[in-house]
Amino acid sequence: MAPVTFLEAIRQAMFEEMAADPSVVLIGEDVGVYGGAFKTSEGLLEKFGWERVIDTPISESAIIGAACGMSYLGLRPIAEMQFIDFIACCFNQLTNFVAKGHYLWNAPAPIVVRGPSGGGVHGGPFHSANPEMYFVHTPGFKIVYPSTPYDAKGLLKASIRDNNPVLFFEHKFLYRRIKEEIPETDYTVPIGKAIVRREGKHLTLISYAAMMHVALEAAEALAQEGIEAEVIDLRTLLPLDEEAILNSVKKTNKCLVVHEDTKTGGIAGEISAILFEKAFHELDGPLVRVTALDTPVPYAPTLEEAFLPNAQRVYTAAKELARF
Amino acid sequence: MPGSETRAKALKLSRQQHLDLYYYMRLNREVEETMTRLFRQNKIVGGLYSSLGQEAISVGSAYALEKRDWMAPMIRNIGALLVKGVPPRDIFTQHMAKFTSPTKGKDGTSHFGDLEDLHIISPISMLGDLVPVLTGVAMAGRYLGQKIVSMTWIGDGGSSTGVFHEGLNLAASQKAALVLILENNQWAYSTPVRRQVPLENLADRAKAYGIASYIVDGNDVVAVYSTAKEAVERARAGEGPILIEAKTFRRRGHAQHDPAEYVPKEQRQYWEKRDPIELYEKFLTQEKQLDAKAKKEIEGKISALLEKEREFAENSPMPPADTVATGVYCAGDDCHKIRPKWERPIQELLPPKSSVDPVWVVEGFGRGGSSGGSMAPIHFGDVPAATERPVEAKSTKARDAKCTAERASEGGPHKNKAAQAKASATKKPVKKGAR
Numbered sequence: 001m002a003p004v005t006f007l008e009a010i011r012q013a014m015f016e017e018m019a020a021d022p023s024v025v026l027i028g029e030d031v032g033v034y035g036g037a038f039k040t041s042e043g044l045l046e047k048f049g050w051e052r053v054i055d056t057p058i059s060e061s062a063i064i065g066a067a068c069g070m071s072y073l074g075l076r077p078i079a080e081m082q083f084i085d086f087i088a089c090c091f092n093q094l095t096n097f098v099a100k101g102h103y104l105w106n107a108p109a110p111i112v113v114r115g116p117s118g119g120g121v122h123g124g125p126f127h128s129a130n131p132e133m134y135f136v137h138t139p140g141f142k143i144v145y146p147s148t149p150y151d152a153k154g155l156l157k158a159s160i161r162d163n164n165p166v167l168f169f170e171h172k173f174l175y176r177r178i179k180e181e182i183p184e185t186d187y188t189v190p191i192g193k194a195i196v197r198r199e200g201k202h203l204t205l206i207s208y209a210a211m212m213h214v215a216l217e218a219a220e221a222l223a224q225e226g227i228e229a230e231v232i233d234l235r236t237l238l239p240l241d242e243e244a245i246l247n248s249v250k251k252t253n254k255c256l257v258v259h260e261d262t263k264t265g266g267i268a269g270e271i272s273a274i275l276f277e278k279a280f281h282e283l284d285g286p287l288v289r290v291t292a293l294d295t296p297v298p299y300a301p302t303l304e305e306a307f308l309p310n311a312q313r314v315y316t317a318a319k320e321l322a323r324f
Numbered sequence: 325m326p327g328s329e330t331r332a333k334a335l336k337l338s339r340q341q342h343l344d345l346y347y348y349m350r351l352n353r354e355v356e357e358t359m360t361r362l363f364r365q366n367k368i369v370g371g372l373y374s375s376l377g378q379e380a381i382s383v384g385s386a387y388a389l390e391k392r393d394w395m396a397p398m399i400r401n402i403g404a405l406l407v408k409g410v411p412p413r414d415i416f417t418q419h420m421a422k423f424t425s426p427t428k429g430k431d432g433t434s435h436f437g438d439l440e441d442l443h444i445i446s447p448i449s450m451l452g453d454l455v456p457v458l459t460g461v462a463m464a465g466r467y468l469g470q471k472i473v474s475m476t477w478i479g480d481g482g483s484s485t486g487v488f489h490e491g492l493n494l495a496a497s498q499k500a501a502l503v504l505i506l507e508n509n510q511w512a513y514s515t516p517v518r519r520q521v522p523l524e525n526l527a528d529r530a531k532a533y534g535i536a537s538y539i540v541d542g543n544d545v546v547a548v549y550s551t552a553k554e555a556v557e558r559a560r561a562g563e564g565p566i567l568i569e570a571k572t573f574r575r576r577g578h579a580q581h582d583p584a585e586y587v588p589k590e591q592r593q594y595w596e597k598r599d600p601i602e603l604y605e606k607f608l609t610q611e612k613q614l615d616a617k618a619k620k621e622i623e624g625k626i627s628a629l630l631e632k633e634r635e636f637a638e639n640s641p642m643p644p645a646d647t648v649a650t651g652v653y654c655a656g657d658d659c660h661k662i663r664p665k666w667e668r669p670i671q672e673l674l675p676p677k678s679s680v681d682p683v684w685v686v687e688g689f690g691r692g693g694s695s696g697g698s699m700a701p702i703h704f705g706d707v708p709a710a711t712e713r714p715v716e717a718k719s720t721k722a723r724d725a726k727c728t729a730e731r732a733s734e735g736g737p738h739k740n741k742a743a744q745a746k747a748s749a750t751k752k753p754v755k756k757g758a759r
Contacts, residue, residue: 022673023664025467033682049678051467057497059490062456066494069460072394072439073468074664077460093487097453104431105446107439108654108662139652163660164653 003179009149010040010114010170013156014078016186018048021076024160027054027067028080037082038116038175060089067111068098068165076160081115084169085129098165099140112159116172117145118210118260119297119308123172128297128304130209130261135167136238136270142191143238145169147212149180151235154189162191171209171260178213192236194244200228202322203254206245206271208234211260211309218258218314227322237267245271246279253284254321258314263291285324290314337546342613345383345545347622349601352379352403354626355412358634359419363580367638369421370432374576375400377543378509380600381477381570383407384548385505388556389475394461396445396454396476398507399434404477409442412630416637424636429643430651439662451482455491455504459565462500469668473559475503475552481512483529484520492565496533499564503555506567507542509574514586527569535565542572543600546607 004012018024026041026048032055035042045053056063060081067077081087087094094113101107119128135141142164146152152170159166197212198219207215212233219229230248234241249255255275257268268289275287290309298304356374363372375382382403389395389408397404402415417425418432426436437446445457458474465472478488483506495502506526510517523529530537536558540551548570555566573595577584608614654660671677 019674022666022670033684035682045680045682047675047679049673049680052673052678054463054498057490057493059456059494061453061487062459062490062494065453065456065487065491066460066463069445069457069462069474070464070467072445072457072461072662073464073470074662075464075467092450093453093456096450097448097457101446102654102659103652105427105436106651107437107446108660110654110660142653163655 001181003181004149005176005179006149006152007040007175009153009182010156013153017157017160023075025052025075026078027063029056029058029082031080060086061093064090064093068109071109071111076110078112083127084115084117085126087131095138099138108163109165110163112166112168114168117169118171118173120173122301124299125296132169132237133261133265142166144236145209146235147209147233150182151189153182154187158188158191173210192239194232194234194241197233198231200230201252202227204230204248204252205256206232207258211258214311214314215258217311221315222318242274249275249279250282253282256288256318256321258290258309260292262294264294266291285321288317288321290317339613342608348383348403348407349379351406351626354630355402355415358630368419371579373399373579375402377575378572379403380545380548381507381542384545385552387549388552393472394443394474396458398447398477401477408444413633413636416634417640420637422640423643424640452485452488455488456494459491459495459500459502462502463498468664468666471560473501473556477505477507480508480517480526483526492533495565496535501559502565503559504567506569508569509572511574513578530567537567539569542570543598545600545604
């Protein structure tokens with residue numbers, strides 16, 4: 001069993017689900033002949049044919065609309081956004097039609113919308129976005145944002161089998177940078193469950209996606225100083241695993257959230273509110289946020305480095321927090 | 325009503341079909357008049373949108389569908405809902421926000437659907453969104469091997485939204501079995517069609533997507549039905565999406581609150597004289613399909629039905645407040661009852677049978693045929709793109725010539741892309757005043 005990349009894990013999940021269930025189809029721009037802009041769907045057209053791997057015009061609203069319509073006849077479409085930034089183009093179709101369907105008229109739409117997200121690869125302001133919070137604010141979606149190949153495969157399979165619309169964010173910085181041995185047998189990772197990546201007792205670092213690795217790096221450095229940080233990987237942003245957050249903070253009494261999304265309106269604010277509502281008396285220090293700046297994602301490497309959180313910034317903020 | 329007699333004869337409408345169309349138009353109008361009374365009694369919770377004078381379009385087009393077909397109406401297509409089998413009580417309870425309504429009070433008006441039985445998709449206020457959704461329905465139907473057609477409606481106003489064009493373009497490139505009724509009632513709220521679209525006929529929007537289109541008198545129910553029937557059959561046969569512009573007039577304001585004083589008096593008078601129900605009644609009487617007795621029977625049937633349905637709605641409770649947070653998610657084993665109904669062998673869709681070469685040449689592209697088995701879709705290798713590849717230029721060229729010849733002999737609406745490109749390249753630029 002050779003270790004596989006994050007990208008390969010996603011490809012495997014789609015391949016296995018399509019092989020097991022003919023109701024699973026893939027629709028998006030350049031997903032067929034080209035195999036996807038990042039090659040996440042490479043080889044799927046060869047195996048599953050034109051009817052199941054559907055290249056579309058550059059029409060994100062039509063992609064989502066069609067995927068939704070297909071799901072009404074019992075299919076389970078995976079809709080790819082070539083870059084997740086373009087999900088803004090189909091915001092209306094997603095938030096007004098897809099997300100509200102089950103609440104309003106009992107119409108489940110089991111579709112997965114997936115695509116490469118995140119910065120750190122100098123993609124500039126239109127190819128680096130983390131638009132997850134627009135949708136976390138929309139009742140009706142499930143929002144998944146994995147950080148490891150194992151989780152990417154297991155969560156994507158779970159998303160495809162879920163009866164609700166799932167937005168599945170794939171951090172493109174991780175696509176080819178991390179490898180992991182993953183089972184060759186079928187498995188899923190449950191949506192809505194966070195995981196403790198590192199145990200600790202002095203403070204809790206909460207993160208997800210690429211920043212989870214930054215949090216782990218910072219935790220390593222903190223350990224050198226005798227500060228044991230517990231690292232929690234959220235994996236799913238909606239529904240948020242409140243229990244995992246509260247359990248950890250009740251143990252460590254201090255919490256730092258690190259995310260690559262911009263600060264205002266990011267998930268850290270939501271976690272902060274949950275802690276104040278449900279663990280006020282457990283907190284020994286302020287909730288600390290280490291996030292990207294409240295700007296668009298800049299292009300120049302010097303600017304992007306200044307924009308993004310990094311292990312040094314997490315380490316410094318955590319040390320400060322540990323003093324409380 | 326020019327054209328009606330010939331069309332009726334050509335289609336050989338039975339007396340029962342005539343009486344069905346008449347019944348549903350009358351029912352459509354009476355349902356709305358009942359709701360206008362309820363509105364004046366303050367029993368309608370939100371707005372009320374009238375389709376007065378547009379009943380022939382809703383009824384005539386939906387009547388062309390079979391039970392297995394799918395549709396997504398607009399807010400004014402009450403007649404289409406009735407034809408597809410929705411009981412009037414659902415429309416009343418929806419408007420009155422009752423717990424017994426299809427959405428249990430969570431949405432109003434005709435915003436509801438039925439995926440399992442009637443194959444109706446709920447409208448949404450963001451116009452145009454349903455065009456790609458119904459495209460997806462048609463694509464899924466073809467994929468499953470079902471010979472279904474999907475139908476949706478759009479207004480003159482909604483045909484300017486981006487998603488209308490994205491959807492129609494996708495439908496055309498997929499050759500989806502979609503029939504799109506463009507209901508041109510000449511007013512988008514207070515803005516006349518001339519101020520919205522620089523086209524004489526909105527059916528010309530079809531030209532941009534290389535699909536077939538029709539223009540029909542929207543106040544002539546037989547013409548609407550005959551045209552829709554022909555379009556549905558063509559779409560079912562694999563000819564791709566078809567756009568029908570039905571010309572009509574919105575006789576009331578955008579909604580009940582709007583007196584529509586912006587509408588010129590002459591225009592209103594012209595269309596009031598062309599009431600679709602009065603026209604049809606005259607036609608049926610002339611053709612000896614409807615006499616005073618039959619008319620009275622229909623009227624009696626409708627008023628008895630609506631009395632019962634209105635009472636049910638009025639006596640229904642409002643939703644209990646504690647249901648507010650239910651149903652956001654589909655949770656539990658039985659929340660998703662939709663199973664794919666396969667009408668073709670699944671093996672065709674799994675390896676190794678499904679395997680293909682990943683190149684942009686697919687046998688059968690653009691000929692209304694199929695890429696695989698007889699039920700497989702036409703999914704489209706791209707012949708013009710292949711001609712750009714020098715190695716295959718010769719053989720592709722020969723095939724193009726063959727395609728062109730075939731299409732010419734078929735007389736279908738889809739011309740060969742390469743031939744089209746050549747033709748447009750040699751054409752003189754369009755004169756500025758041509759629009």
